[in-house]
Amino acid sequence: MDKERLIIDKFSNSFIGDDGAVVAHERGRLVYSKDLFCEGTHFRAGWLSMEEIARKAMLVNLSDAVAMNAEPKFVLLGLGLPKNTSAAQISALRKGFADVCDEYGVTIIGGDTIGSDKILLSVTIISRLRGKAVLRSGAKNGDLVAFTGELGGSLKGLRTLLNGGQVASNSRFKRPVLKDKFFYAAADKINAAMDVSDGLGTDLAKLCAQSRCGAKFIKRLSKHELNSGEEYEILFTFSTKNRAKILSLARKTRTKITIFAKITKGKFKSNARNHHF
Amino acid sequence: MDKERLIIDKFSNSFIGDDGAVVAHERGRLVYSKDLFCEGTHFRAGWLSMEEIARKAMLVNLSDAVAMNAEPKFVLLGLGLPKNTSAAQISALRKGFADVCDEYGVTIIGGDTIGSDKILLSVTIISRLRGKAVLRSGAKNGDLVAFTGELGGSLKGLRTLLNGGQVASNSRFKRPVLKDKFFYAAADKINAAMDVSDGLGTDLAKLCAQSRCGAKFIKRLSKHELNSGEEYEILFTFSTKNRAKILSLARKTRTKITIFAKITKGKFKSNARNHHF
Numbered sequence: 001m002d003k004e005r006l007i008i009d010k011f012s013n014s015f016i017g018d019d020g021a022v023v024a025h026e027r028g029r030l031v032y033s034k035d036l037f038c039e040g041t042h043f044r045a046g047w048l049s050m051e052e053i054a055r056k057a058m059l060v061n062l063s064d065a066v067a068m069n070a071e072p073k074f075v076l077l078g079l080g081l082p083k084n085t086s087a088a089q090i091s092a093l094r095k096g097f098a099d100v101c102d103e104y105g106v107t108i109i110g111g112d113t114i115g116s117d118k119i120l121l122s123v124t125i126i127s128r129l130r131g132k133a134v135l136r137s138g139a140k141n142g143d144l145v146a147f148t149g150e151l152g153g154s155l156k157g158l159r160t161l162l163n164g165g166q167v168a169s170n171s172r173f174k175r176p177v178l179k180d181k182f183f184y185a186a187a188d189k190i191n192a193a194m195d196v197s198d199g200l201g202t203d204l205a206k207l208c209a210q211s212r213c214g215a216k217f218i219k220r221l222s223k224h225e226l227n228s229g230e231e232y233e234i235l236f237t238f239s240t241k242n243r244a245k246i247l248s249l250a251r252k253t254r255t256k257i258t259i260f261a262k263i264t265k266g267k268f269k270s271n272a273r274n275h276h277f
Numbered sequence: 278m279d280k281e282r283l284i285i286d287k288f289s290n291s292f293i294g295d296d297g298a299v300v301a302h303e304r305g306r307l308v309y310s311k312d313l314f315c316e317g318t319h320f321r322a323g324w325l326s327m328e329e330i331a332r333k334a335m336l337v338n339l340s341d342a343v344a345m346n347a348e349p350k351f352v353l354l355g356l357g358l359p360k361n362t363s364a365a366q367i368s369a370l371r372k373g374f375a376d377v378c379d380e381y382g383v384t385i386i387g388g389d390t391i392g393s394d395k396i397l398l399s400v401t402i403i404s405r406l407r408g409k410a411v412l413r414s415g416a417k418n419g420d421l422v423a424f425t426g427e428l429g430g431s432l433k434g435l436r437t438l439l440n441g442g443q444v445a446s447n448s449r450f451k452r453p454v455l456k457d458k459f460f461y462a463a464a465d466k467i468n469a470a471m472d473v474s475d476g477l478g479t480d481l482a483k484l485c486a487q488s489r490c491g492a493k494f495i496k497r498l499s500k501h502e503l504n505s506g507e508e509y510e511i512l513f514t515f516s517t518k519n520r521a522k523i524l525s526l527a528r529k530t531r532t533k534i535t536i537f538a539k540i541t542k543g544k545f546k547s548n549a550r551n552h553h554f
Contacts, residue, residue: 020341023307026304027303033297034389035389064296068295076309078399194296
């Protein structure tokens with residue numbers, strides 16, 4: 001299928017049209033992230049419009065870059081589309097990509113389109129570090145642990161969809177909302193971070209494993225908050241001495257944050273289940 | 278599924294383990310290429326071993342970089358694997374990736390693994406330009422047009438497989454052979470190039486369209502040579518004044534090349550069919 005001409009080539013810019021995209025970079029550190037977003041694995045046919053699919057596939061990838069304190073710049077798109085995909089669907093898909101590109105100032109520089117039974121998207125994001133890289137491995141003993149926004153909405157939306165119900169277009173399952181403004185502002189005060197994709201419990205366990213530390217809850221969270229995956233809120237840790245500064249930056253950027261645990265020595269074992277579809 | 282731990286994390290290096298891979302680059306030009314390689318689209322179950330699948334998915338991507346005069350450095354892997362994939366199959370897949378990484382000096386820096394009905398691979402390659410970027414758009418009026426190696430073997434292998442036959446492990450359909458040594462040596466004498474992925478006729482039409490030129494055949498080629506896709510030989514053009522130098526570099530690198538056309542003014546229309554699976 002030559003849907004490539006209909007989608008990727010429409011983002012016409014000086015990068016597109018050859019085997020690869022040539023990009024001149026200044027000396028510096030780049031961050032590369034890549035995620036697959038596929039029908040049957042991440043969503044079922046009918047759950048999301050083509051525009052929502054494009055939007056979410058982009059945002060879950062941008063989220064990885066943001067949570068490392070990197071600013072997304074370029075995108076490579078791999079698309080698998082069923083042969084019966086209509087012109088209107090392709091146009092909706094393109095609009096979803098284009099809207100996110102506009103909002104985040106990123107450019108699609110190339111990719112590949114194939115025919116496939118199910119819809120599949122592979123998104124690679126090339127980002128520039130804004131300052132220090134915030135890693136999963138940076139948590140320090142005594143750090144406070146917090147998350148942005150509200151958790152649970154994605155799992156709630158997923159359950160409704162699994163039960164055959166309808167979900168509003170602003171449901172977190174359909175439309176992640178990145179907290180890039182807060183995170184970029186606070187990044188130099190943050191020791192470790194990652195986005196909440198598998199569920200807070202599972203993701204905190206990953207962060208602790210990478211940081212070789214434990215964690216103790218100082219606030220009771222609901223099962224929904226602990227287990228809801230694909231939230232794309234940010235889980236992060238910071239020194240107690242930066243608490244006032246972090247809270248002030250959260251207020252300034254109108255970002256809700258919840259401090260819920262403390263980093264300890266030892267190991268952290270989550271008994272959280274991860275609720276992906 | 279957490280097959281990510283079984284595959285990508287096994288390529289343990291300082292890049293892996295976070296949301297994205299941080300890479301420090303010197304100032305310079307990088308080339309980004311991305312291709313999907315999927316069961317049902319590029320091969321059927323049983324046609325290729327897991328090792329051959331990994332190898333071919335990597336090589337078709339490295340081929341894009343080579344044909345632009347770029348040296349592949351880093352790889353991001355997106356893998357979709359059926360739930361019943363065995364440990365032996367995963368190990369074979371890993372060996373296929375590792376062998377290509379060793380041969381070409383590339384490092385897998387991250388990626389994503391999901392469960393899926395069919396095998397799907399999305400490979401992103403980050404390469405460094407060795408000198409000038411050789412593009413599809415560089416062909417000049419009067420240039421000679423040539424291709425490396427032999428064409429037709431991939432289509433022959435594909436037809437045998439489609440008819441239920443067996444194909445040797447060194448068939449071009451199973452195992453592309455890149456002509457990187459010749460191409461890197463000759464690149465500064467080459468005006469335009471691309472790899473032969475859709476078939477020589479179709480690919481020459483693409484090159485001519487990008488270069489806004491036509492082409493006239495000066496040698497008769499068989500239908501097999503013109504229509505065989507997924508060859509990963511290199512189609513390239515060069516000035517007649519560099520003919521002796523190109524032929525000498527081909528001899529030195531033991532690379533067969535066939536000069537078969539001349540770039541003209543006007544347009545080139547191929548009536549070639551492209552034989553992908």
